[in-house]
Amino acid sequence: TTHQNNISDRSQLCVMNGLSCDSAPVPKRPKLAPSEDGVDGLPCKQTIGPEKRPGNDPLLQESSYRHLTTRTKEETIERRKSLVGENCPVFFHNPLKIVRSYKQYLYEEDGTAYLDCINNVAHVGHCHDDVVMAGHRQMATQSTNLRYLHDAMMDYAEQLISVFPGDKLKRVFFVNSGTEANELALWLARVHTKQQDVVSLRGAYHGHSKLLIDISSYKHDGPGGQGPGEFCHIVDCPDVYRGRYRDPNSAGELYADLVKQAIKKVEEEGRGVSAFIAESIMSCAGQIVPPVGYLKNVYKHVRDAGGVCIADEVQVGFGRVGKHFWAFERQGVIPDVVTMGKPMGNGHPVSCVITTEEIAKSFADSKIRYFNTFGGNPVSCVIAKVVMDVIVREQLQENAHDVGTYILDRFKQLQKDYAEVGDVRGMGLMVGIELVHVQDREKRIPASDEAKAAVEWMREHHVVLSVDGPDENVIKMKPPMCFTRRNADTVVDLLASFFSEWRSK
Numbered sequence: 001t002t003h004q005n006n007i008s009d010r011s012q013l014c015v016m017n018g019l020s021c022d023s024a025p026v027p028k029r030p031k032l033a034p035s036e037d038g039v040d041g042l043p044c045k046q047t048i049g050p051e052k053r054p055g056n057d058p059l060l061q062e063s064s065y066r067h068l069t070t071r072t073k074e075e076t077i078e079r080r081k082s083l084v085g086e087n088c089p090v091f092f093h094n095p096l097k098i099v100r101s102y103k104q105y106l107y108e109e110d111g112t113a114y115l116d117c118i119n120n121v122a123h124v125g126h127c128h129d130d131v132v133m134a135g136h137r138q139m140a141t142q143s144t145n146l147r148y149l150h151d152a153m154m155d156y157a158e159q160l161i162s163v164f165p166g167d168k169l170k171r172v173f174f175v176n177s178g179t180e181a182n183e184l185a186l187w188l189a190r191v192h193t194k195q196q197d198v199v200s201l202r203g204a205y206h207g208h209s210k211l212l213i214d215i216s217s218y219k220h221d222g223p224g225g226q227g228p229g230e231f232c233h234i235v236d237c238p239d240v241y242r243g244r245y246r247d248p249n250s251a252g253e254l255y256a257d258l259v260k261q262a263i264k265k266v267e268e269e270g271r272g273v274s275a276f277i278a279e280s281i282m283s284c285a286g287q288i289v290p291p292v293g294y295l296k297n298v299y300k301h302v303r304d305a306g307g308v309c310i311a312d313e314v315q316v317g318f319g320r321v322g323k324h325f326w327a328f329e330r331q332g333v334i335p336d337v338v339t340m341g342k343p344m345g346n347g348h349p350v351s352c353v354i355t356t357e358e359i360a361k362s363f364a365d366s367k368i369r370y371f372n373t374f375g376g377n378p379v380s381c382v383i384a385k386v387v388m389d390v391i392v393r394e395q396l397q398e399n400a401h402d403v404g405t406y407i408l409d410r411f412k413q414l415q416k417d418y419a420e421v422g423d424v425r426g427m428g429l430m431v432g433i434e435l436v437h438v439q440d441r442e443k444r445i446p447a448s449d450e451a452k453a454a455v456e457w458m459r460e461h462h463v464v465l466s467v468d469g470p471d472e473n474v475i476k477m478k479p480p481m482c483f484t485r486r487n488a489d490t491v492v493d494l495l496a497s498f499f500s501e502w503r504s505k
Contacts, residue, residue, distance in 0.1 A: 065099045066109050073097040073109070091466065092459050101126035104480040104487060106464065115463045115487055120315055120430075120478040123343030124390045131346045134386040135379055143379045146174065146372065152381035159388055163325050164354065166334050171360035173353045174376030178314035178341030179207030181351040182277070184370075185337045186211065188355055189275035189308035192362040197266045199259055199276045199302070201237040203285030203470050206277060206312055215277065218284040218470070233262040233273075237282055238290040241423040241434060242444050252293030260301040267305065275337075276302040277310040280317075280327030286469030287432025287476055289425050295331035308359065309333075314341035314351070315430075319391050320481065322401030322428030330427065346387045350380035396481040400428035406485050407431055407477065410492040418499040420447055431477040432468065446473035450502060457498045463491055 071079070076097055080090075096114065100107040103125040106114040116126070124131065138152070146153065157172045175181050190196060198215050200206070205218035213219045214229025221227070228234050236243060238255040245251040263273050276298060282288035299309045316327040317340050324330055326338070336359060341351035363370070374380065391397060408426060411433050415421040422436035422444055435447040435454070451473045455465045468476045477491070 065107055065111055068099040069097070069109050091464070093456060094459070096459070096464070103128075104483050113462065114459075115490060117464055117477045117479045117483075117487075117491060118466045119464075119480060120320065121342045121347050122480045123318060123320075123346050124387055124394070124396060125480045125482040126347070128346060128390060130386050130390055131348075131383055135348060135383045138379045138382040141378075143377050145374070146376040150378045150381075152378045152385070153376045156381040156385040156388075159385055160352065160354065163388075164334075164338070165326075165329060168334055168356050169338060169354045170357055171355050173355075173370065173372075174380070175351045175353065175372050176349045176374050176380075177207075177351050178312075178339065179209050179212055180372070180375075181314065181339035181341050181353050182206045182212055182310075182312060183209055184353050185277070185310045185312075185339050185355075186215075186275060188337060188353070188359050188363050189310065191366050191368075192308060192359045193272065193274045193306055195272040195274040195307070196231045197233060197271055197273045198231060199233045199235060199262050199273060199307075201278050201282065201285070202234050203237045203282060203288070204277075204279065205284035206279075221470075233266065235259055235262050237285050237288050238294045239285070239288050240291050241425070242446075248291050252291040253297050255291070256294055256297030256301060259298045263301060263305045263307070273302065273305050273307040275308045275310050277312060279312045279315065280331070281315075281321065281427060281430055283315045283430075283476070283478070284468055286434060286474035287426050287430060289427060290331065292331075295328065295333045299333050299335075308336045310337045310339065311335035312339050314339055315478065318343050318388075319397030320400055320428050320430050320478070322397065322404050325397060327427070327430075344387065345380060345383045348380060348383045349374075350384050352384075391481070394482070399483075400481055403483055403485055403488060404428035404431065407488045407492070410488060414492060414496060414499075417496070420450060420499060420502075426477075429477070429479055429481060429483060432474045434469070434474045436473070446471035448473045451475055453502065454495065454498050457501075458491075458494060461494050463494055465491070 073095070077095065096106065097108055098106045099109045101116070101122070104116050105126070106116050108114070116122070119126070144150065153174065160172060161170060173184055175184060186198060200215040200217070202217045202221075205216045206212045207216065211229070215232045217228070217234050219225055235258040236255060238251060240246050240248050240251045243251075243255070245254040259276060266273050278295075280295070281290070302309050311326070311328040313326055313328065317325070319325050320343070321327045321330065328335055328338070337353060337355045339351070339353050344350050344352065404427065408424060408431060411421070411424040411431065414433075415424050419438045419441050420435050421433055422441060423434040425432055425434075435451045437445045437447050446469070448471050451467045454475060455467055458465050466476055468474045479487070
């Protein structure tokens, strides 16, 4: 089975309650140059009547949202400093206090709208009516744990299994976060292979538990990091822009050979490899898209050594890459284990691991009873199923392909106009632009300061972006899937203005 839908050119997508994605309730317009039917890609002022929103929501008819908070932003900042751990950062030097969100927009208490370009958790759009109401109805009915029978779990399990290619991935385990999913995936691999060693990629991020920090170079090589864990082996990420192999025709095989070498080293020490784990497109490493043939070669090396191949789709799954429902499909492979998380519940904490009958049986044969208090509860499963329904009904995968292609084309034009744009890469609505120093463009020296300045400048112009990559010089975009071409124009045009202003300094 393949999951590549016919992509058609449409002028309006993501129709919800009679509104296109270009419309959203905005009490106060941002101060940007006006366009024909709104504010340069940001939503125009619009009131949605009672028939359009459940519960006769009065919030969308207000000129500001000050009544949603009892404290000023300054008070909230001071309270956070005194109450929350100091190493839990917020975005921006001038943080946003978001009190309302809808579709691809965020609102501060005075009603100012911000275009959200980075929230891949709100996959089908912030506060989607169908998702909100499904959760509300189920919470008002019952929510037990997986030791009780309820049909919602099996309904969603069947739906989820049906969107995976082939007939290999058939057993699911429900958990609550990407971290839990990746922890369980490694546990499954270790039980199945009776080995401990794990191969992962430089720059990778798989979660915040101790085990996952051990295998996540993004964390253990970052500030305060203590290096990889004892049984973790880090190999170069398949970066064809700044990595050691840059020819896209040969890089896939050459980077895969590094995995083969790591496996050989483990075997020479008298052990075996339990798993290779990688994001199908690397997010925190800087939106790295593996070259053609990379995973196919890696998976062969790993399986030849008796290991398990794990695809981390927590950030890139559920149609985000456009042409495919899962990013690993682009590489023509089927993993042994796939982990899912962030977008699965559109902000509700739900995640999942899917694996083969063989690996699930090994786990069962270990006699370890697996229990997760909240994993697979009725509320989570009902919400997750509705999210999947919305993806299909509102053709959000097709939208990701259409708008993502448009964004990449526009960024590539920006690359021609501004030398600091060293690389443009991505798939669907998973896009990165890597900035380098203009005077050293051929050396590809990262322009970290400029990337960070761009993000802060865009925030002041009501667009939310972020930076990624080991040198924090990659501006990333992974917006809600209802993002539009007009939104894309807003981002690209403003970034062009920033680059022009930066040059003039």
